[in-house]
Amino acid sequence: MQVAMAPYLEVEAAMLGQSREHVIEEPNATVEFGAAAAIKIDENGDIGLTGLAVKAGLSGVCHEREHKLFGAITRWPLGERSEACHLSAMSSSPASSPALDVLLSRASTDHLSAPAPDKEQIGRILSAGLRAPDHGKIRPWRYIVIKGKHRTEFAEEVVRAMVSADPEVPEKKIAKRRQRFSEMPMTIALVMAIEPKSKIPVQEQELSVGAGAMNVLNALHAEGFGGFWVSSDFADEPCFREALGLGDAQRLAGFLFVGTPDKPVQGAKRPDVSDYMAFWKSEPVSFGADK
Ligand SMILES: Cc1cc2nc3c(=O)[nH]c(=O)nc-3n(C[C@H](O)[C@H](O)[C@H](O)COP(=O)(O)O)c2cc1C
Incomplete structure:
Protein backbone atom coordinates (compact mmCIF):
# COMPACT_ATOMS: atom_id res chain seq x y z
CA MET A 1 0.00 0.00 0.00
CA ARG A 106 -2.84 -12.97 2.57
CA ALA A 107 -4.59 -12.72 -0.75
CA SER A 108 -4.11 -14.64 -3.98
CA THR A 109 -2.38 -13.06 -6.93
CA ASP A 110 -1.35 -14.38 -10.32
CA HIS A 111 0.43 -11.15 -11.25
CA LEU A 112 3.76 -12.74 -10.53
CA SER A 113 7.30 -12.12 -11.70
CA ALA A 114 10.76 -13.43 -10.89
CA PRO A 115 12.26 -14.16 -8.52
CA ALA A 116 10.63 -17.34 -7.36
CA PRO A 117 11.86 -18.83 -4.08
CA ASP A 118 15.30 -20.41 -4.40
CA LYS A 119 15.96 -24.04 -3.51
CA GLU A 120 16.45 -23.41 0.19
CA GLN A 121 13.49 -21.04 0.45
CA ILE A 122 11.07 -23.38 -1.32
CA GLY A 123 12.20 -26.22 0.95
CA ARG A 124 11.31 -24.17 4.01
CA ILE A 125 8.04 -23.02 2.50
CA LEU A 126 6.96 -26.54 1.57
CA SER A 127 7.91 -27.69 5.08
CA ALA A 128 4.91 -25.63 6.19
CA GLY A 129 2.79 -27.87 3.95
CA LEU A 130 3.99 -30.88 5.91
CA ARG A 131 2.57 -29.29 9.08
CA ALA A 132 -0.98 -29.95 7.90
CA PRO A 133 -3.15 -32.12 10.16
CA ASP A 134 -2.80 -35.71 8.98
CA HIS A 135 -5.04 -38.41 10.44
CA GLY A 136 -3.20 -41.71 10.67
CA LYS A 137 0.15 -40.29 9.56
CA ILE A 138 -0.71 -41.01 5.94
CA ARG A 139 1.49 -38.11 4.77
CA PRO A 140 -0.48 -37.65 1.57
CA TRP A 141 1.29 -34.48 0.40
CA ARG A 142 3.64 -34.49 -2.56
CA TYR A 143 4.90 -31.32 -4.24
CA ILE A 144 6.30 -31.29 -7.77
CA VAL A 145 8.20 -28.06 -8.39
CA ILE A 146 8.54 -26.79 -11.96
CA LYS A 147 10.93 -23.90 -12.57
CA GLY A 148 13.54 -22.45 -14.88
CA LYS A 149 14.06 -24.00 -18.31
CA HIS A 150 11.70 -26.90 -17.53
CA ARG A 151 8.69 -24.58 -17.58
CA THR A 152 8.45 -24.52 -21.38
CA GLU A 153 8.50 -28.32 -21.63
CA PHE A 154 5.96 -28.54 -18.82
CA ALA A 155 3.67 -26.07 -20.60
CA GLU A 156 3.79 -28.36 -23.67
CA GLU A 157 2.76 -31.32 -21.48
CA VAL A 158 -0.17 -29.21 -20.26
CA VAL A 159 -1.20 -28.45 -23.86
CA ARG A 160 -0.84 -32.11 -24.85
CA ALA A 161 -3.11 -33.10 -21.94
CA MET A 162 -5.68 -30.41 -22.77
CA VAL A 163 -5.93 -31.61 -26.37
CA SER A 164 -6.07 -35.23 -25.24
CA ALA A 165 -8.96 -34.39 -22.86
CA ASP A 166 -10.80 -32.32 -25.49
CA PRO A 167 -9.61 -32.39 -29.12
CA GLU A 168 -11.95 -29.44 -29.79
CA VAL A 169 -10.39 -27.24 -27.11
CA PRO A 170 -10.30 -23.63 -28.41
CA GLU A 171 -6.90 -22.37 -29.60
CA LYS A 172 -7.31 -19.28 -27.40
CA LYS A 173 -7.54 -21.41 -24.26
CA ILE A 174 -4.48 -23.40 -25.31
CA ALA A 175 -2.48 -20.23 -25.95
CA LYS A 176 -3.43 -18.78 -22.55
CA ARG A 177 -2.45 -21.91 -20.63
CA ARG A 178 0.76 -22.35 -22.63
CA GLN A 179 1.74 -18.79 -21.79
CA ARG A 180 0.84 -19.03 -18.10
CA PHE A 181 2.60 -22.31 -17.45
CA SER A 182 5.74 -21.29 -19.34
CA GLU A 183 5.93 -17.76 -17.87
CA MET A 184 4.99 -18.20 -14.22
CA PRO A 185 8.25 -18.05 -12.27
CA MET A 186 7.42 -21.34 -10.54
CA THR A 187 4.57 -23.84 -10.62
CA ILE A 188 3.95 -26.42 -7.92
CA ALA A 189 1.81 -29.42 -8.78
CA LEU A 190 -0.15 -30.45 -5.66
CA VAL A 191 -0.22 -34.23 -5.58
CA MET A 192 -2.63 -36.18 -3.38
CA ALA A 193 -0.89 -39.47 -2.58
CA ILE A 194 -3.94 -41.34 -1.31
CA GLU A 195 -3.91 -44.66 0.48
CA PRO A 196 -7.25 -46.06 -0.80
CA LYS A 197 -7.18 -49.13 1.46
CA SER A 198 -6.42 -47.20 4.64
CA LYS A 199 -9.08 -47.03 7.36
CA ILE A 200 -8.64 -43.24 7.17
CA PRO A 201 -11.36 -42.00 4.78
CA VAL A 202 -10.09 -40.75 1.41
CA GLN A 203 -11.86 -37.45 2.07
CA GLU A 204 -9.77 -36.86 5.18
CA GLN A 205 -6.59 -37.59 3.24
CA GLU A 206 -7.64 -35.14 0.53
CA LEU A 207 -8.51 -32.50 3.13
CA SER A 208 -5.01 -32.86 4.55
CA VAL A 209 -3.53 -32.07 1.13
CA GLY A 210 -5.82 -29.01 0.92
CA ALA A 211 -4.71 -27.90 4.38
CA GLY A 212 -1.09 -28.37 3.36
CA ALA A 213 -1.62 -26.25 0.23
CA MET A 214 -3.14 -23.48 2.35
CA ASN A 215 -0.12 -23.58 4.66
CA VAL A 216 2.12 -23.26 1.62
CA LEU A 217 0.17 -20.21 0.37
CA ASN A 218 0.48 -18.62 3.81
CA ALA A 219 4.19 -19.46 4.04
CA LEU A 220 4.76 -17.92 0.60
CA HIS A 221 3.04 -14.77 1.76
CA ALA A 222 4.98 -14.69 5.04
CA GLU A 223 8.23 -14.91 3.07
CA GLY A 224 7.23 -12.08 0.74
CA PHE A 225 6.18 -14.21 -2.24
CA GLY A 226 2.79 -14.53 -3.88
CA GLY A 227 0.75 -17.55 -4.90
CA PHE A 228 -2.36 -18.56 -6.78
CA TRP A 229 -4.10 -21.96 -6.69
CA VAL A 230 -5.51 -23.07 -10.06
CA SER A 231 -7.41 -26.14 -11.15
CA SER A 232 -5.99 -29.05 -13.09
CA ASP A 233 -8.99 -30.25 -15.11
CA PHE A 234 -6.71 -31.93 -17.69
CA ALA A 235 -4.47 -33.67 -15.16
CA ASP A 236 -6.16 -37.08 -15.23
CA GLU A 237 -5.02 -37.63 -18.82
CA PRO A 238 -2.69 -40.65 -18.97
CA CYS A 239 -0.04 -38.75 -20.97
CA PHE A 240 0.12 -36.06 -18.29
CA ARG A 241 0.17 -38.53 -15.41
CA GLU A 242 3.02 -40.35 -17.10
CA ALA A 243 4.97 -37.13 -17.73
CA LEU A 244 4.76 -36.30 -14.01
CA GLY A 245 5.39 -39.84 -12.82
CA LEU A 246 2.15 -40.13 -10.85
CA GLY A 247 1.40 -43.49 -9.23
CA ASP A 248 -1.97 -45.24 -9.53
CA ALA A 249 -3.28 -43.77 -6.27
CA GLN A 250 -1.93 -40.30 -6.94
CA ARG A 251 -4.02 -37.46 -8.34
CA LEU A 252 -3.57 -33.73 -8.58
CA ALA A 253 -5.37 -31.21 -6.36
CA GLY A 254 -4.35 -28.40 -8.70
CA PHE A 255 -1.32 -26.20 -9.17
CA LEU A 256 0.12 -23.29 -7.26
CA PHE A 257 1.57 -20.48 -9.35
CA VAL A 258 4.41 -18.91 -7.39
CA GLY A 259 6.57 -15.81 -7.74
CA THR A 260 7.01 -12.28 -6.49
CA PRO A 261 3.93 -10.03 -6.70
CA ASP A 262 4.29 -7.35 -9.40
CA LYS A 263 2.48 -4.88 -7.17
CA PRO A 264 0.98 -4.73 -3.70
CA VAL A 265 -1.77 -7.33 -3.42
CA GLN A 266 -5.06 -5.83 -2.34
CA GLY A 267 -7.22 -8.94 -2.71
CA ALA A 268 -10.97 -9.12 -2.62
CA LYS A 269 -12.96 -7.48 0.16
CA ARG A 270 -13.56 -10.13 2.80
CA PRO A 271 -16.97 -10.83 4.32
CA ASP A 272 -17.70 -10.04 7.93
CA VAL A 273 -16.74 -12.95 10.13
CA SER A 274 -19.86 -12.51 12.27
CA ASP A 275 -21.88 -13.89 9.31
CA TYR A 276 -19.76 -17.04 9.27
CA MET A 277 -19.53 -17.98 12.91
CA ALA A 278 -22.06 -18.88 15.57
CA PHE A 279 -21.95 -19.89 19.20
CA TRP A 280 -24.01 -22.94 19.89
CA LYS A 281 -26.19 -22.29 22.94
CA SER A 282 -27.99 -25.63 23.23
CA GLU A 283 -30.13 -24.69 20.21
CA PRO A 284 -29.67 -25.04 16.45
CA VAL A 285 -27.55 -22.28 14.97
CA SER A 286 -28.07 -20.17 11.87
CA PHE A 287 -25.63 -18.02 9.95
CA GLY A 288 -25.98 -14.50 8.59
CA ALA A 289 -24.24 -15.78 5.44
CA ASP A 290 -27.15 -18.12 4.74
CA LYS A 291 -29.92 -15.55 5.10
C1 LIG B 1 -8.84 -26.11 -5.44
C2 LIG B 1 -8.92 -24.72 -6.00
C3 LIG B 1 -8.85 -24.51 -7.36
C4 LIG B 1 -8.95 -23.23 -7.92
N1 LIG B 1 -8.87 -23.07 -9.26
C5 LIG B 1 -8.94 -21.83 -9.79
C6 LIG B 1 -8.81 -21.63 -11.19
O1 LIG B 1 -8.61 -22.57 -11.97
N2 LIG B 1 -8.92 -20.38 -11.67
C7 LIG B 1 -9.17 -19.29 -10.83
O2 LIG B 1 -9.29 -18.17 -11.33
N3 LIG B 1 -9.26 -19.45 -9.49
C8 LIG B 1 -9.14 -20.67 -8.96
N4 LIG B 1 -9.23 -20.85 -7.59
C9 LIG B 1 -9.42 -19.65 -6.73
C10 LIG B 1 -8.15 -18.86 -6.52
O3 LIG B 1 -7.06 -19.69 -6.19
C11 LIG B 1 -8.30 -17.83 -5.38
O4 LIG B 1 -8.56 -18.48 -4.18
C12 LIG B 1 -9.43 -16.87 -5.66
O5 LIG B 1 -9.08 -16.08 -6.77
C13 LIG B 1 -9.76 -15.98 -4.46
O6 LIG B 1 -8.63 -15.30 -4.01
P1 LIG B 1 -8.24 -15.31 -2.47
O7 LIG B 1 -7.45 -16.57 -2.23
O8 LIG B 1 -7.44 -14.05 -2.29
O9 LIG B 1 -9.51 -15.28 -1.71
C14 LIG B 1 -9.10 -22.11 -7.04
C15 LIG B 1 -9.13 -22.32 -5.65
C16 LIG B 1 -9.04 -23.59 -5.13
C17 LIG B 1 -9.09 -23.78 -3.64
Missing part, protein backbone atom coordinates in the same frame (compact mmCIF):
# COMPACT_ATOMS: atom_id res chain seq x y z
CA GLN A 2 1.22 3.45 -0.81
CA VAL A 3 1.14 5.88 2.07
CA ALA A 4 1.76 9.60 2.23
CA MET A 5 5.19 10.53 3.48
CA ALA A 6 4.93 10.81 7.22
CA PRO A 7 6.86 13.37 9.21
CA TYR A 8 7.95 10.65 11.52
CA LEU A 9 7.57 6.94 11.91
CA GLU A 10 7.38 4.99 15.06
CA VAL A 11 9.10 1.68 14.71
CA GLU A 12 8.11 -1.21 16.88
CA ALA A 13 10.65 -3.92 17.33
CA ALA A 14 8.91 -6.45 19.47
CA MET A 15 11.75 -8.86 19.96
CA LEU A 16 14.44 -6.21 19.91
CA GLY A 17 12.57 -4.52 22.71
CA GLN A 18 12.98 -1.14 21.09
CA SER A 19 10.56 1.55 20.05
CA ARG A 20 11.84 4.73 18.45
CA GLU A 21 10.71 7.66 16.43
CA HIS A 22 12.62 8.73 13.35
CA VAL A 23 12.30 11.90 11.35
CA ILE A 24 12.09 11.11 7.65
CA GLU A 25 13.75 13.96 5.82
CA GLU A 26 13.84 12.69 2.28
CA PRO A 27 12.49 9.96 0.03
CA ASN A 28 14.48 6.77 -0.40
CA ALA A 29 15.39 6.92 3.27
CA THR A 30 16.61 3.94 5.19
CA VAL A 31 16.17 3.87 8.93
CA GLU A 32 18.70 1.59 10.55
CA PHE A 33 17.48 -0.39 13.48
CA GLY A 34 20.20 -2.41 15.05
CA ALA A 35 22.76 -4.04 12.74
CA ALA A 36 21.16 -4.26 9.31
CA ALA A 37 17.56 -4.39 10.45
CA ALA A 38 15.95 -1.45 8.79
CA ILE A 39 12.84 0.07 7.37
CA LYS A 40 13.02 1.64 3.96
CA ILE A 41 10.93 4.38 2.42
CA ASP A 42 10.96 4.67 -1.36
CA GLU A 43 10.36 7.74 -3.47
CA ASN A 44 6.60 7.13 -3.44
CA GLY A 45 6.49 6.95 0.30
CA ASP A 46 5.98 3.20 0.29
CA ILE A 47 7.27 1.70 3.49
CA GLY A 48 8.85 -1.68 3.95
CA LEU A 49 10.94 -3.78 6.27
CA THR A 50 14.18 -5.44 5.27
CA GLY A 51 14.25 -9.22 5.40
CA LEU A 52 16.65 -9.02 8.30
CA ALA A 53 14.34 -6.66 10.14
CA VAL A 54 11.53 -9.19 9.84
CA LYS A 55 13.86 -11.98 10.98
CA ALA A 56 14.91 -9.86 13.96
CA GLY A 57 11.30 -9.64 15.04
CA LEU A 58 10.43 -6.21 13.72
CA SER A 59 6.73 -6.75 13.55
CA GLY A 60 5.42 -3.69 11.85
CA VAL A 61 5.68 -0.07 11.02
CA CYS A 62 3.23 2.31 12.61
CA HIS A 63 2.19 5.20 10.48
CA GLU A 64 0.43 8.00 12.30
CA ARG A 65 -0.29 5.50 15.03
CA GLU A 66 -3.71 4.41 13.71
CA HIS A 67 -2.45 1.93 11.17
CA LYS A 68 -0.22 -1.01 11.50
CA LEU A 69 1.51 -1.81 8.25
CA PHE A 70 2.67 -5.35 8.25
CA GLY A 71 5.74 -6.35 6.36
CA ALA A 72 4.43 -9.50 4.82
CA ILE A 73 4.91 -8.57 1.20
CA THR A 74 8.38 -7.21 1.59
CA ARG A 75 11.43 -9.32 0.95
CA TRP A 76 14.98 -8.36 0.26
CA PRO A 77 18.20 -10.30 0.41
CA LEU A 78 19.98 -9.47 3.61
CA GLY A 79 21.91 -6.26 3.55
CA GLU A 80 20.80 -5.31 0.07
CA ARG A 81 19.24 -1.93 -0.53
CA SER A 82 15.75 -2.06 -1.89
CA GLU A 83 14.71 -0.22 -4.99
CA ALA A 84 11.12 0.00 -3.85
CA CYS A 85 9.21 -1.60 -1.09
CA HIS A 86 5.58 -2.44 -0.88
CA LEU A 87 3.70 -3.73 2.09
CA SER A 88 0.27 -5.16 2.34
CA ALA A 89 -1.40 -3.03 4.88
CA MET A 90 -4.17 -3.61 7.30
CA SER A 91 -5.49 -2.03 10.40
CA SER A 92 -5.06 -4.59 13.06
CA SER A 93 -6.03 -4.74 16.65
CA PRO A 94 -3.23 -4.13 19.11
CA ALA A 95 -3.96 -7.63 20.38
CA SER A 96 -3.23 -9.16 16.98
CA SER A 97 0.04 -11.08 16.71
CA PRO A 98 2.42 -10.74 13.76
CA ALA A 99 1.65 -14.34 12.80
CA LEU A 100 -2.08 -13.66 12.70
CA ASP A 101 -1.43 -10.50 10.70
CA VAL A 102 0.27 -12.66 8.08
CA LEU A 103 -2.80 -14.91 7.84
CA LEU A 104 -5.20 -11.97 7.74
CA SER A 105 -3.28 -10.10 5.06
Whole structure:
Protein backbone atom coordinates (compact mmCIF):
# COMPACT_ATOMS: atom_id res chain seq x y z
CA MET A 1 0.00 0.00 0.00
CA GLN A 2 1.22 3.45 -0.81
CA VAL A 3 1.14 5.88 2.07
CA ALA A 4 1.76 9.60 2.23
CA MET A 5 5.19 10.53 3.48
CA ALA A 6 4.93 10.81 7.22
CA PRO A 7 6.86 13.37 9.21
CA TYR A 8 7.95 10.65 11.52
CA LEU A 9 7.57 6.94 11.91
CA GLU A 10 7.38 4.99 15.06
CA VAL A 11 9.10 1.68 14.71
CA GLU A 12 8.11 -1.21 16.88
CA ALA A 13 10.65 -3.92 17.33
CA ALA A 14 8.91 -6.45 19.47
CA MET A 15 11.75 -8.86 19.96
CA LEU A 16 14.44 -6.21 19.91
CA GLY A 17 12.57 -4.52 22.71
CA GLN A 18 12.98 -1.14 21.09
CA SER A 19 10.56 1.55 20.05
CA ARG A 20 11.84 4.73 18.45
CA GLU A 21 10.71 7.66 16.43
CA HIS A 22 12.62 8.73 13.35
CA VAL A 23 12.30 11.90 11.35
CA ILE A 24 12.09 11.11 7.65
CA GLU A 25 13.75 13.96 5.82
CA GLU A 26 13.84 12.69 2.28
CA PRO A 27 12.49 9.96 0.03
CA ASN A 28 14.48 6.77 -0.40
CA ALA A 29 15.39 6.92 3.27
CA THR A 30 16.61 3.94 5.19
CA VAL A 31 16.17 3.87 8.93
CA GLU A 32 18.70 1.59 10.55
CA PHE A 33 17.48 -0.39 13.48
CA GLY A 34 20.20 -2.41 15.05
CA ALA A 35 22.76 -4.04 12.74
CA ALA A 36 21.16 -4.26 9.31
CA ALA A 37 17.56 -4.39 10.45
CA ALA A 38 15.95 -1.45 8.79
CA ILE A 39 12.84 0.07 7.37
CA LYS A 40 13.02 1.64 3.96
CA ILE A 41 10.93 4.38 2.42
CA ASP A 42 10.96 4.67 -1.36
CA GLU A 43 10.36 7.74 -3.47
CA ASN A 44 6.60 7.13 -3.44
CA GLY A 45 6.49 6.95 0.30
CA ASP A 46 5.98 3.20 0.29
CA ILE A 47 7.27 1.70 3.49
CA GLY A 48 8.85 -1.68 3.95
CA LEU A 49 10.94 -3.78 6.27
CA THR A 50 14.18 -5.44 5.27
CA GLY A 51 14.25 -9.22 5.40
CA LEU A 52 16.65 -9.02 8.30
CA ALA A 53 14.34 -6.66 10.14
CA VAL A 54 11.53 -9.19 9.84
CA LYS A 55 13.86 -11.98 10.98
CA ALA A 56 14.91 -9.86 13.96
CA GLY A 57 11.30 -9.64 15.04
CA LEU A 58 10.43 -6.21 13.72
CA SER A 59 6.73 -6.75 13.55
CA GLY A 60 5.42 -3.69 11.85
CA VAL A 61 5.68 -0.07 11.02
CA CYS A 62 3.23 2.31 12.61
CA HIS A 63 2.19 5.20 10.48
CA GLU A 64 0.43 8.00 12.30
CA ARG A 65 -0.29 5.50 15.03
CA GLU A 66 -3.71 4.41 13.71
CA HIS A 67 -2.45 1.93 11.17
CA LYS A 68 -0.22 -1.01 11.50
CA LEU A 69 1.51 -1.81 8.25
CA PHE A 70 2.67 -5.35 8.25
CA GLY A 71 5.74 -6.35 6.36
CA ALA A 72 4.43 -9.50 4.82
CA ILE A 73 4.91 -8.57 1.20
CA THR A 74 8.38 -7.21 1.59
CA ARG A 75 11.43 -9.32 0.95
CA TRP A 76 14.98 -8.36 0.26
CA PRO A 77 18.20 -10.30 0.41
CA LEU A 78 19.98 -9.47 3.61
CA GLY A 79 21.91 -6.26 3.55
CA GLU A 80 20.80 -5.31 0.07
CA ARG A 81 19.24 -1.93 -0.53
CA SER A 82 15.75 -2.06 -1.89
CA GLU A 83 14.71 -0.22 -4.99
CA ALA A 84 11.12 0.00 -3.85
CA CYS A 85 9.21 -1.60 -1.09
CA HIS A 86 5.58 -2.44 -0.88
CA LEU A 87 3.70 -3.73 2.09
CA SER A 88 0.27 -5.16 2.34
CA ALA A 89 -1.40 -3.03 4.88
CA MET A 90 -4.17 -3.61 7.30
CA SER A 91 -5.49 -2.03 10.40
CA SER A 92 -5.06 -4.59 13.06
CA SER A 93 -6.03 -4.74 16.65
CA PRO A 94 -3.23 -4.13 19.11
CA ALA A 95 -3.96 -7.63 20.38
CA SER A 96 -3.23 -9.16 16.98
CA SER A 97 0.04 -11.08 16.71
CA PRO A 98 2.42 -10.74 13.76
CA ALA A 99 1.65 -14.34 12.80
CA LEU A 100 -2.08 -13.66 12.70
CA ASP A 101 -1.43 -10.50 10.70
CA VAL A 102 0.27 -12.66 8.08
CA LEU A 103 -2.80 -14.91 7.84
CA LEU A 104 -5.20 -11.97 7.74
CA SER A 105 -3.28 -10.10 5.06
CA ARG A 106 -2.84 -12.97 2.57
CA ALA A 107 -4.59 -12.72 -0.75
CA SER A 108 -4.11 -14.64 -3.98
CA THR A 109 -2.38 -13.06 -6.93
CA ASP A 110 -1.35 -14.38 -10.32
CA HIS A 111 0.43 -11.15 -11.25
CA LEU A 112 3.76 -12.74 -10.53
CA SER A 113 7.30 -12.12 -11.70
CA ALA A 114 10.76 -13.43 -10.89
CA PRO A 115 12.26 -14.16 -8.52
CA ALA A 116 10.63 -17.34 -7.36
CA PRO A 117 11.86 -18.83 -4.08
CA ASP A 118 15.30 -20.41 -4.40
CA LYS A 119 15.96 -24.04 -3.51
CA GLU A 120 16.45 -23.41 0.19
CA GLN A 121 13.49 -21.04 0.45
CA ILE A 122 11.07 -23.38 -1.32
CA GLY A 123 12.20 -26.22 0.95
CA ARG A 124 11.31 -24.17 4.01
CA ILE A 125 8.04 -23.02 2.50
CA LEU A 126 6.96 -26.54 1.57
CA SER A 127 7.91 -27.69 5.08
CA ALA A 128 4.91 -25.63 6.19
CA GLY A 129 2.79 -27.87 3.95
CA LEU A 130 3.99 -30.88 5.91
CA ARG A 131 2.57 -29.29 9.08
CA ALA A 132 -0.98 -29.95 7.90
CA PRO A 133 -3.15 -32.12 10.16
CA ASP A 134 -2.80 -35.71 8.98
CA HIS A 135 -5.04 -38.41 10.44
CA GLY A 136 -3.20 -41.71 10.67
CA LYS A 137 0.15 -40.29 9.56
CA ILE A 138 -0.71 -41.01 5.94
CA ARG A 139 1.49 -38.11 4.77
CA PRO A 140 -0.48 -37.65 1.57
CA TRP A 141 1.29 -34.48 0.40
CA ARG A 142 3.64 -34.49 -2.56
CA TYR A 143 4.90 -31.32 -4.24
CA ILE A 144 6.30 -31.29 -7.77
CA VAL A 145 8.20 -28.06 -8.39
CA ILE A 146 8.54 -26.79 -11.96
CA LYS A 147 10.93 -23.90 -12.57
CA GLY A 148 13.54 -22.45 -14.88
CA LYS A 149 14.06 -24.00 -18.31
CA HIS A 150 11.70 -26.90 -17.53
CA ARG A 151 8.69 -24.58 -17.58
CA THR A 152 8.45 -24.52 -21.38
CA GLU A 153 8.50 -28.32 -21.63
CA PHE A 154 5.96 -28.54 -18.82
CA ALA A 155 3.67 -26.07 -20.60
CA GLU A 156 3.79 -28.36 -23.67
CA GLU A 157 2.76 -31.32 -21.48
CA VAL A 158 -0.17 -29.21 -20.26
CA VAL A 159 -1.20 -28.45 -23.86
CA ARG A 160 -0.84 -32.11 -24.85
CA ALA A 161 -3.11 -33.10 -21.94
CA MET A 162 -5.68 -30.41 -22.77
CA VAL A 163 -5.93 -31.61 -26.37
CA SER A 164 -6.07 -35.23 -25.24
CA ALA A 165 -8.96 -34.39 -22.86
CA ASP A 166 -10.80 -32.32 -25.49
CA PRO A 167 -9.61 -32.39 -29.12
CA GLU A 168 -11.95 -29.44 -29.79
CA VAL A 169 -10.39 -27.24 -27.11
CA PRO A 170 -10.30 -23.63 -28.41
CA GLU A 171 -6.90 -22.37 -29.60
CA LYS A 172 -7.31 -19.28 -27.40
CA LYS A 173 -7.54 -21.41 -24.26
CA ILE A 174 -4.48 -23.40 -25.31
CA ALA A 175 -2.48 -20.23 -25.95
CA LYS A 176 -3.43 -18.78 -22.55
CA ARG A 177 -2.45 -21.91 -20.63
CA ARG A 178 0.76 -22.35 -22.63
CA GLN A 179 1.74 -18.79 -21.79
CA ARG A 180 0.84 -19.03 -18.10
CA PHE A 181 2.60 -22.31 -17.45
CA SER A 182 5.74 -21.29 -19.34
CA GLU A 183 5.93 -17.76 -17.87
CA MET A 184 4.99 -18.20 -14.22
CA PRO A 185 8.25 -18.05 -12.27
CA MET A 186 7.42 -21.34 -10.54
CA THR A 187 4.57 -23.84 -10.62
CA ILE A 188 3.95 -26.42 -7.92
CA ALA A 189 1.81 -29.42 -8.78
CA LEU A 190 -0.15 -30.45 -5.66
CA VAL A 191 -0.22 -34.23 -5.58
CA MET A 192 -2.63 -36.18 -3.38
CA ALA A 193 -0.89 -39.47 -2.58
CA ILE A 194 -3.94 -41.34 -1.31
CA GLU A 195 -3.91 -44.66 0.48
CA PRO A 196 -7.25 -46.06 -0.80
CA LYS A 197 -7.18 -49.13 1.46
CA SER A 198 -6.42 -47.20 4.64
CA LYS A 199 -9.08 -47.03 7.36
CA ILE A 200 -8.64 -43.24 7.17
CA PRO A 201 -11.36 -42.00 4.78
CA VAL A 202 -10.09 -40.75 1.41
CA GLN A 203 -11.86 -37.45 2.07
CA GLU A 204 -9.77 -36.86 5.18
CA GLN A 205 -6.59 -37.59 3.24
CA GLU A 206 -7.64 -35.14 0.53
CA LEU A 207 -8.51 -32.50 3.13
CA SER A 208 -5.01 -32.86 4.55
CA VAL A 209 -3.53 -32.07 1.13
CA GLY A 210 -5.82 -29.01 0.92
CA ALA A 211 -4.71 -27.90 4.38
CA GLY A 212 -1.09 -28.37 3.36
CA ALA A 213 -1.62 -26.25 0.23
CA MET A 214 -3.14 -23.48 2.35
CA ASN A 215 -0.12 -23.58 4.66
CA VAL A 216 2.12 -23.26 1.62
CA LEU A 217 0.17 -20.21 0.37
CA ASN A 218 0.48 -18.62 3.81
CA ALA A 219 4.19 -19.46 4.04
CA LEU A 220 4.76 -17.92 0.60
CA HIS A 221 3.04 -14.77 1.76
CA ALA A 222 4.98 -14.69 5.04
CA GLU A 223 8.23 -14.91 3.07
CA GLY A 224 7.23 -12.08 0.74
CA PHE A 225 6.18 -14.21 -2.24
CA GLY A 226 2.79 -14.53 -3.88
CA GLY A 227 0.75 -17.55 -4.90
CA PHE A 228 -2.36 -18.56 -6.78
CA TRP A 229 -4.10 -21.96 -6.69
CA VAL A 230 -5.51 -23.07 -10.06
CA SER A 231 -7.41 -26.14 -11.15
CA SER A 232 -5.99 -29.05 -13.09
CA ASP A 233 -8.99 -30.25 -15.11
CA PHE A 234 -6.71 -31.93 -17.69
CA ALA A 235 -4.47 -33.67 -15.16
CA ASP A 236 -6.16 -37.08 -15.23
CA GLU A 237 -5.02 -37.63 -18.82
CA PRO A 238 -2.69 -40.65 -18.97
CA CYS A 239 -0.04 -38.75 -20.97
CA PHE A 240 0.12 -36.06 -18.29
CA ARG A 241 0.17 -38.53 -15.41
CA GLU A 242 3.02 -40.35 -17.10
CA ALA A 243 4.97 -37.13 -17.73
CA LEU A 244 4.76 -36.30 -14.01
CA GLY A 245 5.39 -39.84 -12.82
CA LEU A 246 2.15 -40.13 -10.85
CA GLY A 247 1.40 -43.49 -9.23
CA ASP A 248 -1.97 -45.24 -9.53
CA ALA A 249 -3.28 -43.77 -6.27
CA GLN A 250 -1.93 -40.30 -6.94
CA ARG A 251 -4.02 -37.46 -8.34
CA LEU A 252 -3.57 -33.73 -8.58
CA ALA A 253 -5.37 -31.21 -6.36
CA GLY A 254 -4.35 -28.40 -8.70
CA PHE A 255 -1.32 -26.20 -9.17
CA LEU A 256 0.12 -23.29 -7.26
CA PHE A 257 1.57 -20.48 -9.35
CA VAL A 258 4.41 -18.91 -7.39
CA GLY A 259 6.57 -15.81 -7.74
CA THR A 260 7.01 -12.28 -6.49
CA PRO A 261 3.93 -10.03 -6.70
CA ASP A 262 4.29 -7.35 -9.40
CA LYS A 263 2.48 -4.88 -7.17
CA PRO A 264 0.98 -4.73 -3.70
CA VAL A 265 -1.77 -7.33 -3.42
CA GLN A 266 -5.06 -5.83 -2.34
CA GLY A 267 -7.22 -8.94 -2.71
CA ALA A 268 -10.97 -9.12 -2.62
CA LYS A 269 -12.96 -7.48 0.16
CA ARG A 270 -13.56 -10.13 2.80
CA PRO A 271 -16.97 -10.83 4.32
CA ASP A 272 -17.70 -10.04 7.93
CA VAL A 273 -16.74 -12.95 10.13
CA SER A 274 -19.86 -12.51 12.27
CA ASP A 275 -21.88 -13.89 9.31
CA TYR A 276 -19.76 -17.04 9.27
CA MET A 277 -19.53 -17.98 12.91
CA ALA A 278 -22.06 -18.88 15.57
CA PHE A 279 -21.95 -19.89 19.20
CA TRP A 280 -24.01 -22.94 19.89
CA LYS A 281 -26.19 -22.29 22.94
CA SER A 282 -27.99 -25.63 23.23
CA GLU A 283 -30.13 -24.69 20.21
CA PRO A 284 -29.67 -25.04 16.45
CA VAL A 285 -27.55 -22.28 14.97
CA SER A 286 -28.07 -20.17 11.87
CA PHE A 287 -25.63 -18.02 9.95
CA GLY A 288 -25.98 -14.50 8.59
CA ALA A 289 -24.24 -15.78 5.44
CA ASP A 290 -27.15 -18.12 4.74
CA LYS A 291 -29.92 -15.55 5.10
C1 LIG B 1 -8.84 -26.11 -5.44
C2 LIG B 1 -8.92 -24.72 -6.00
C3 LIG B 1 -8.85 -24.51 -7.36
C4 LIG B 1 -8.95 -23.23 -7.92
N1 LIG B 1 -8.87 -23.07 -9.26
C5 LIG B 1 -8.94 -21.83 -9.79
C6 LIG B 1 -8.81 -21.63 -11.19
O1 LIG B 1 -8.61 -22.57 -11.97
N2 LIG B 1 -8.92 -20.38 -11.67
C7 LIG B 1 -9.17 -19.29 -10.83
O2 LIG B 1 -9.29 -18.17 -11.33
N3 LIG B 1 -9.26 -19.45 -9.49
C8 LIG B 1 -9.14 -20.67 -8.96
N4 LIG B 1 -9.23 -20.85 -7.59
C9 LIG B 1 -9.42 -19.65 -6.73
C10 LIG B 1 -8.15 -18.86 -6.52
O3 LIG B 1 -7.06 -19.69 -6.19
C11 LIG B 1 -8.30 -17.83 -5.38
O4 LIG B 1 -8.56 -18.48 -4.18
C12 LIG B 1 -9.43 -16.87 -5.66
O5 LIG B 1 -9.08 -16.08 -6.77
C13 LIG B 1 -9.76 -15.98 -4.46
O6 LIG B 1 -8.63 -15.30 -4.01
P1 LIG B 1 -8.24 -15.31 -2.47
O7 LIG B 1 -7.45 -16.57 -2.23
O8 LIG B 1 -7.44 -14.05 -2.29
O9 LIG B 1 -9.51 -15.28 -1.71
C14 LIG B 1 -9.10 -22.11 -7.04
C15 LIG B 1 -9.13 -22.32 -5.65
C16 LIG B 1 -9.04 -23.59 -5.13
C17 LIG B 1 -9.09 -23.78 -3.64
